Amino acid sequence: MTTELSQDTLAGELERARQDYAALAARGLSLDLTRGKPAPEQLDLSDDLLGLPRDLRSAADGTDVRNYGNLKGLPELREIFAEVLQVPAEQLLALGNSSLELMHDCLVHALLGVLPGAESRWVDQERVAFLCPVPGYDRHFALCERFGIEMIPVPMTSDGPDMDVVERLVAEDPAVKGIWCVPKYSNPTGVSYSDETVSRLAAMTTAAPDFRIFWDNAYAAHHLTDEQVEIADLLAACEAAGNPDRTFVFGSSSKITFAGAGVAFFGSSPANLTWLLANNAKRSIGPDKVNQLRHVLFLRDAAGVREHMARQRALLQPKFEAVQRILEAELGGTGLARWTEPKGGYFVTLEVPDGCAKEVVRRAAEAGIVLTPAGATHPHGDDPRDATIRIAPSYPGQDDLEQAMHGLTTCVRLVGYEQKQAAA
Amino acid sequence: MTTELSQDTLAGELERARQDYAALAARGLSLDLTRGKPAPEQLDLSDDLLGLPRDLRSAADGTDVRNYGNLKGLPELREIFAEVLQVPAEQLLALGNSSLELMHDCLVHALLGVLPGAESRWVDQERVAFLCPVPGYDRHFALCERFGIEMIPVPMTSDGPDMDVVERLVAEDPAVKGIWCVPKYSNPTGVSYSDETVSRLAAMTTAAPDFRIFWDNAYAAHHLTDEQVEIADLLAACEAAGNPDRTFVFGSSSKITFAGAGVAFFGSSPANLTWLLANNAKRSIGPDKVNQLRHVLFLRDAAGVREHMARQRALLQPKFEAVQRILEAELGGTGLARWTEPKGGYFVTLEVPDGCAKEVVRRAAEAGIVLTPAGATHPHGDDPRDATIRIAPSYPGQDDLEQAMHGLTTCVRLVGYEQKQAAA
Numbered sequence: 001m002t003t004e005l006s007q008d009t010l011a012g013e014l015e016r017a018r019q020d021y022a023a024l025a026a027r028g029l030s031l032d033l034t035r036g037k038p039a040p041e042q043l044d045l046s047d048d049l050l051g052l053p054r055d056l057r058s059a060a061d062g063t064d065v066r067n068y069g070n071l072k073g074l075p076e077l078r079e080i081f082a083e084v085l086q087v088p089a090e091q092l093l094a095l096g097n098s099s100l101e102l103m104h105d106c107l108v109h110a111l112l113g114v115l116p117g118a119e120s121r122w123v124d125q126e127r128v129a130f131l132c133p134v135p136g137y138d139r140h141f142a143l144c145e146r147f148g149i150e151m152i153p154v155p156m157t158s159d160g161p162d163m164d165v166v167e168r169l170v171a172e173d174p175a176v177k178g179i180w181c182v183p184k185y186s187n188p189t190g191v192s193y194s195d196e197t198v199s200r201l202a203a204m205t206t207a208a209p210d211f212r213i214f215w216d217n218a219y220a221a222h223h224l225t226d227e228q229v230e231i232a233d234l235l236a237a238c239e240a241a242g243n244p245d246r247t248f249v250f251g252s253s254s255k256i257t258f259a260g261a262g263v264a265f266f267g268s269s270p271a272n273l274t275w276l277l278a279n280n281a282k283r284s285i286g287p288d289k290v291n292q293l294r295h296v297l298f299l300r301d302a303a304g305v306r307e308h309m310a311r312q313r314a315l316l317q318p319k320f321e322a323v324q325r326i327l328e329a330e331l332g333g334t335g336l337a338r339w340t341e342p343k344g345g346y347f348v349t350l351e352v353p354d355g356c357a358k359e360v361v362r363r364a365a366e367a368g369i370v371l372t373p374a375g376a377t378h379p380h381g382d383d384p385r386d387a388t389i390r391i392a393p394s395y396p397g398q399d400d401l402e403q404a405m406h407g408l409t410t411c412v413r414l415v416g417y418e419q420k421q422a423a424a
Numbered sequence: 425m426t427t428e429l430s431q432d433t434l435a436g437e438l439e440r441a442r443q444d445y446a447a448l449a450a451r452g453l454s455l456d457l458t459r460g461k462p463a464p465e466q467l468d469l470s471d472d473l474l475g476l477p478r479d480l481r482s483a484a485d486g487t488d489v490r491n492y493g494n495l496k497g498l499p500e501l502r503e504i505f506a507e508v509l510q511v512p513a514e515q516l517l518a519l520g521n522s523s524l525e526l527m528h529d530c531l532v533h534a535l536l537g538v539l540p541g542a543e544s545r546w547v548d549q550e551r552v553a554f555l556c557p558v559p560g561y562d563r564h565f566a567l568c569e570r571f572g573i574e575m576i577p578v579p580m581t582s583d584g585p586d587m588d589v590v591e592r593l594v595a596e597d598p599a600v601k602g603i604w605c606v607p608k609y610s611n612p613t614g615v616s617y618s619d620e621t622v623s624r625l626a627a628m629t630t631a632a633p634d635f636r637i638f639w640d641n642a643y644a645a646h647h648l649t650d651e652q653v654e655i656a657d658l659l660a661a662c663e664a665a666g667n668p669d670r671t672f673v674f675g676s677s678s679k680i681t682f683a684g685a686g687v688a689f690f691g692s693s694p695a696n697l698t699w700l701l702a703n704n705a706k707r708s709i710g711p712d713k714v715n716q717l718r719h720v721l722f723l724r725d726a727a728g729v730r731e732h733m734a735r736q737r738a739l740l741q742p743k744f745e746a747v748q749r750i751l752e753a754e755l756g757g758t759g760l761a762r763w764t765e766p767k768g769g770y771f772v773t774l775e776v777p778d779g780c781a782k783e784v785v786r787r788a789a790e791a792g793i794v795l796t797p798a799g800a801t802h803p804h805g806d807d808p809r810d811a812t813i814r815i816a817p818s819y820p821g822q823d824d825l826e827q828a829m830h831g832l833t834t835c836v837r838l839v840g841y842e843q844k845q846a847a848a
Contacts, residue, residue, distance in 0.1 A: 260491055
């Protein structure tokens with residue numbers, strides 16, 4: 001990422017960046033690139049949900065969806081998402097409105113109960129640690145932090161987490177109980193796990209008998225290009241490798257239909273399912289089946305999900321293309337930045353020179369452009385190189401996004417050239 | 425409850441009971457009095473919800489209900505239930521579809537985090553115990569059992585739990601961290617707490633600094649007679665007594681609108697609210713606000729809830745009256761039973777001679793009438809006197825209910841007279 005500039009050229013570039021930044025600051029913008037929220041236009045695509053299920057009260061099997069019961073969720077909705085999430089319908093549960101809640105609850109139940117294969121409750125063990133591929137998703141890390149689970153960073157490669165590191169850590173340390181994975185169009189890099197990564201995750205030897213892969217397949221159907229990436233089926237691979245209980249699959253319709261009022265899913269082995277259902281049975285008298293029926297009527301089948309996601313893509317693709325275009329036009333060849341070109345998902349990762357990310361985010365905020373805090377992509381908010389910035393292009397309108405991206409690249413140039421100048 | 429019968433009279437009554445039971449068994453009934461589920465006709469009252477919120481996407485403050493966010497729930501819905509649940513709207517949260525989930529989660533957060541006023545996490549304490557007024561709600565007891573929380577039974581009186589016992593236990597034992605209360609139309613006795621009970625709960629001295637009253641106000645608006653029982657405001661009483669953080673108030677619309685797709689509420693002091701919101705923020709990106717908006721549009725205001733509950737009462741009252749009528753006609757004056765006459769809620773408690781409840785339930789099941797297992801009203805399913813049977817009249821149709829009640833009273837006569845005969 002480093003290219004040599006003559007002292008004159010550097011001075012000129014820095015001066016231009018300063019002028020651009022002054023002009024940017026003078027515009028008094030108020031733009032937000034922080035979170036992976038769908039834009040209102042994306043939500044509009046699902047507005048038919050607002051009038052459903054109209055006068056229908058019963059699921060296909062005659063269940064009155066308005067009453068208590070059915071801890072597994074509606075079979076017909078589980079059928080639709082079985083294909084999307086690569087989990088057999090009988091091993092998939094349709095639950096509440098948030099997959100993050102399900103991940104939280106799986107941690108809680110593992111801490112306060114005994115997981116299949118575990119020797120004791122996690123809360124009774126001296127140390128519990130999770131592997132955290134970095135950069136990763138801040139809300140995963142926040143759950144570990146909240147429960148005192150130690151986080152061990154693992155570098156991401158273009159094939160997923162560095163499996164040499166993962167295999168070594170899980171083999172030697174029985175306190176390593178889990179790993180966070182966003183296997184397709186990963187948050188925030190956009191990386192999809194290679195088949196080899198998936199098969200190594202399934203087959204690796206773990207010192208902990210109760211090791212779990214938290215497989216957060218949040219972007220399973222969220223393509224941005226004609227190349228619809230498919231990942232290998234981890235659940236099947238684990239079973240084939242003799243580790244059937246290794247995986248918890250999570251997914252949701254939050255970024256398919258309504259972000260606040262979708263349906264979340266949990267898929268796993270029969271033993272893990274029995275375990276979660278037994279815990280859920282103490283906690284709940286069943287999920288909101290009316291909302292599940294609503295989703296069945298609206299999405300119809302897996303093909304319906306794919307058609308719907310094509311409409312989502314039509315709204316998102318121009319935004320992601322603008323991000324690439326502006327990064328290339330303004331930072332290409334400067335040696336100040338690298339960035340990912342995701343084929344799906346919700347994020348672009350921008351890598352700036354070491355020690356610059358926090359300052360870029362600070363300068364952007366001063367100019368009215370709010371970014372995800374630098375460091376959020378790492379455990380405890382601490383990016384040791386201070387180099388990673390997560391860009392979330394989905395929520396702003398196209399014009400706002402383009403303005404924000406121009407502003408962001410200005411800040412990168414300003415901070416990057418200032419650093420070079422200081423070092424010169 | 426004991427009346428003397430001559431040996432001849434007893435033999436005659438027993439013979440009559442045996443004949444009635446044989447006739448009952450021959451009918452091959454299949455009836456279910458187990459759970460407090462609303463009947464389909466009750467759910468029909470809320471069917472307008474099925475087509476809402478139609479084309480409305482925004483809450484009163486402009487929030488897009490379809491997107492992420494708003495951990496407190498919609499202000500306009502919190503306003504409606506503030507009156508119903510006796511909690512100021514700013515201290516009331518509107519959350520998911522189940523208040524049981526909220527109780528579970530409060531236990532989890534107290535076990536794995538530090539409650540306001542607590543010295544440590546409950547999981548780090550040697551013993552944690554809850555007072556359990558009996559008879560009580562089996563799902564409360566199941567939560568304690570699941571988390572290894574010791575349960576200490578406290579007898580119910582017609583004014584609520586025996587406060588002399590409660591005050592003594594909480595004063596002398598710092599491991600006593602909580603008490604389960606269903607303060608209005610209690611499950612299963614129908615008892616409503618007197619003002620004196622409420623003020624003693626609020627003012628009592630507890631050895632535990634982090635003692636909490638789990639105030640499950642499940643039947644706040646669920647009247648069955650013209651006398652609409654009001655209970656004292658515990659939250660205000662606790663604040664007045666200098667114990668502002670003592671109470672967690674729970675409620676839901678499950679038995680107001682849809683049992684599976686309602687909205688649950690949590691009310692408490694500002695410190696407890698901050699604590700729960702901080703925990704929820706790690707777990708969730710907000711509740712289903714579309715469903716909350718749906719409820720606002722359907723219920724409109726607290727008066728709307730009252731009108732709606734009058735329609736619920738019109739459906740439930742004939743069922744509860746039939747239960748009383750049949751119990752009185754068949755068991756009145758026999759000395760074999762006592763029962764409660766609830767003015768609201770979902771249950772009637774039937775007390776049979778000591779040692780008879782399990783056998784009554786068994787005989788009823790053999791005749792095709794399923795009752796809540798005897799003992800379910802007590803911690804660990806163990807009613808030491810084996811005398812308490814919970815009757816849930818809401819779900820069956822009127823004819824089925826009346827048949828089931830006739831059958832039940834037959835079983836009580838059979839088992840009761842058999843016991844007398846054996847003792848004679």
